[in-house]
Amino acid sequence: MKKLFVFVLCLHFISCGNKVGIDDIEIKEENGLTVGYLKSDNSLFTGDIFEYYHLQIGVSFNSSTGESFPEYEEYPTMELHFKNGLASYIWRWYHDEGLIEREVSYKSGKYHGVFQEWNEFGVLLFSEIWEEGDLVFKKEF
16 A cells, blocks of 8 residues: 555645646747647647636634645636647637637647637637638627
């Protein structure tokens, strides 16, 4: 049982230490493709990047110990996805407190699907439809 606990603990530390964030990636436009490289070794990146910020909303107080602890709400700032170095799936950027600012669909590094942008009040500003990197429809609101 003790060996299992140590093994699980080691796996936890290894996985926490290898988290890749936006500062670890270099995103480039190459030949009409959006490509992500790991800055550490310039290799193509495969994986997901989720960035968050913490907004302090209050303070908890433990009356028995006299200690206080900040309370936070967590909000996303962006989510990006790469497969074999190419932008993939739906990328999102967020306004403060979690409202979506921009949503972009990618397939194999090219815009493919919906590209939309909202203002800070959640009002849709424009919507585009892309197919394999070609704009096929655009509407501004």
